[in-house]
Amino acid sequence: MIRDAALLAELAAGFARRDPLPGEVLRAARQAWTPSSRRGSDRQLAVVRDTALGVGPMSVRGAGYGRHTLDFAGSGVLLTVEVSREADGVRLSGLLDSAHLGTVVVHWPDGAQTLAVDGIGGFGGTGLPCGPLSLAVHRPGEPVARTPWFLG
Amino acid sequence: MIFVLIGAGELISPCQGSTKMPELSTTELVRAAIADDQPAWNALVRRYAGVVWAVAREHGLNAADAADVSQTTWLNLSRQLAGLRDPERLAGWLVTTARREARRAVLARGRETPVEWLPDRCSAEQPEPERAVLIADADSTLWRAFAELPHRCRQLLRLIAEAPDLSYAQAARSLGIQLGSVGPIRGRCLAALRRKLACAGALDGVAR
Numbered sequence: 082m083i084r085d086a087a088l089l090a091e092l093a094a095g096f097a098r099r100d101p102l103p104g105e106v107l108r109a110a111r112q113a114w115t116p117s118s119r120r121g122s123d124r125q126l127a128v129v130r131d132t133a134l135g136v137g138p139m140s141v142r143g144a145g146y147g148r149h150t151l152d153f154a155g156s157g158v159l160l161t162v163e164v165s166r167e168a169d170g171v172r173l174s175g176l177l178d179s180a181h182l183g184t185v186v187v188h189w190p191d192g193a194q195t196l197a198v199d200g201i202g203g204f205g206g207t208g209l210p211c212g213p214l215s216l217a218v219h220r221p222g223e224p225v226a227r228t229p230w231f232l233g
Numbered sequence: 234m235i236f237v238l239i240g241a242g243e244l245i246s247p248c249q250g251s252t253k254m255p256e257l258s259t260t261e262l263v264r265a266a267i268a269d270d271q272p273a274w275n276a277l278v279r280r281y282a283g284v285v286w287a288v289a290r291e292h293g294l295n296a297a298d299a300a301d302v303s304q305t306t307w308l309n310l311s312r313q314l315a316g317l318r319d320p321e322r323l324a325g326w327l328v329t330t331a332r333r334e335a336r337r338a339v340l341a342r343g344r345e346t347p348v349e350w351l352p353d354r355c356s357a358e359q360p361e362p363e364r365a366v367l368i369a370d371a372d373s374t375l376w377r378a379f380a381e382l383p384h385r386c387r388q389l390l391r392l393i394a395e396a397p398d399l400s401y402a403q404a405a406r407s408l409g410i411q412l413g414s415v416g417p418i419r420g421r422c423l424a425a426l427r428r429k430l431a432c433a434g435a436l437d438g439v440a441r
Contacts, residue, residue, distance in 0.1 A: 085423055092394040093283075095375050102286045106300045110278040110285075113307035116269050117315075125312070133337045149340060190304065213305040230308040232301055232337045 109190070123217070123225045126153035126160060156226045158218050160185075164233055166211065171233035173214075174205040183220035189213060189233075209233060259398070263320035278307065281324060284396040285331045288407070291388050292335035302334040324396045325403030332407055378429035385410075386422035393419065 130152035148165040159178035164171065177185060177198055185196045185204045190213055196204040214233035218226040257265070257276070265273030285306050289299035309330055310323075317326065379387065385408075392404055399407075401415040410418070 086397075088423060088426065089390070089394040089397065091375065092379065092390060095372055095379075096287065096391060096395065097283070098372060099376065100286075100290055102283055103296065103300065106286060106303050107278065107282055109300065109304045110282050110307040111275050113304065113311045114266075114271055114274045115311040116271070117267070125316075131337075133340045149337065190308065212301040213308050215308075227312075229312070230305045232305055232334050 112190070123227050124156040126155040126158060126218075126226050126228045128152070128229065128231075129154045151228075151231060153216075153228045156224065158220075158226045160216065160218065160228065162216065162228075164214075164231070166233075167207070169208045171209040171211055171214065172205070172207045173209060173233070175203070175216075177202040177204060177218060179218065179220060181220045181223065183218060183223075186217045186219065188215045188217060258321070259323050260320040263314060263317060263323060267315050274311075277323070281327050281396065282307075284324065284392065284399075285327050287391050287395045288328055288331040289335045289338075291391055292332070292339055294335060294338055298338045299335075302331055302338055305334045306331045322400070322403060324399045325406065328392065328396065328399065328403060328407040374430065374433050374435040378426055378433060378435070381429055382422060382425055385418065386425065389415070389418055390422050390426070 128151060131149065132151075133149035148163065150161065150163045153160040153162070157179060160175060161178075162173055162175040164173055166172075173187060173196070175185070177183075179202070182198055182200075182202055185198055186193050187196055187206055187209060189210050192210070194206060194209070196206045198204045211233060213230045215230045216228045220226075257273075259277070259280070262273045262277050262280075266277060282303070285303050286299060289302040292302075294302060306327060310327065317323065379390070382390070388408055389404065392407060393399060402412055405412040405415050
């Protein structure tokens with residue numbers, strides 16, 4: 082009988098021919114590298130609710146297709162973000178709950194945009210690129226608090 | 234490269250003539266990458282990019298969405314590398330993270346679309362014509378058999394084929410199945426694949 086390992090190796094070789102990993106995907110993965118000098122002392126916010134994944138309490142109406150809500154927490158910050166895709170790109174609308182309101186910067190792999198935060202912590206942006214996004218909360222005298230990367 | 238060898242002994246070893254380099258463990262590569270060794274990061278990418286891609290594609294995502302899932306997964310790893318509790322379980326971490334992002338992408342699209350088992354771009358290296366014919370024949374037999382397997386079988390077999398160091402516990406978490414079911418399902422799926430290949434006469438001459 083053919084050994085399991087040989088059969089699985091043959092399957093792996095077949096996948097590589099049938100559904101090859103695109104070169105640009107490999108390049109993007111290599112470029113995702115962040116040297117320690119750029120990691121700094123930023124704080125990582127944790128995902129405490131994600132309606133796309135059923136993590137945490139779900140809203141009554143649910144997020145609906147194409148739209149989901151994420152809650153992040155940590156370092157004295159609560160951040161709620163609704164993410165949706167529109168014809169001109171990704172729309173973000175969020176609420177920052179923190180003792181000291183600062184600014185929110187949305188990052189994508191090769192760019193960033195500062196989002197204005199109003200007096201009650203509301204912020205938003207439209208026409209953002211589809212793909213990985215991450216939010217950074219900048220507050221006076223506090224380390225930057227960053228969300229994990231999530232798909233916009 | 235078993236199936237491409239039927240009746241073509243000269244192709245038996247695709248690695249003939251290559252020099253086997255000593256391989257660092259995943260833990261060693263992670264530690265080196267944390268210490269700012271970018272080649273170590275690149276080696277991790279080479280080792281696991283395939284399985285991240287496979288997870289995204291197995292969720293029915295097209296190439297563009299699968300690319301987004303892949304990039305998001307690697308960006309998160311880069312940021313969280315130093316905090317990994319058990320670097321040797323990196324494959325499981327990557328699979329779990331890619332699966333989460335793939336589910337988000339599926340939601341964003343509103344529906345899952347079946348993956349077409351066809352390359353959507355040309356590989357940079359094309360095999361010479363005679364070899365290409367052998368590969369195509371072997372692939373079509375293998376893929377017909379593979380495509381006839383139940384969806385759960387295809388998911389599990391692709392995962393363990395692309396990431397042989399994935400533990401049963403990691404595979405179970407990744408696919409949302411009971412830990413005790415992984416071994417039996419794996420065995421049944423491989424047996425079913427063998428039967429289909431045997432029916433097609435494709436096991437003749439295969440290394441046993």
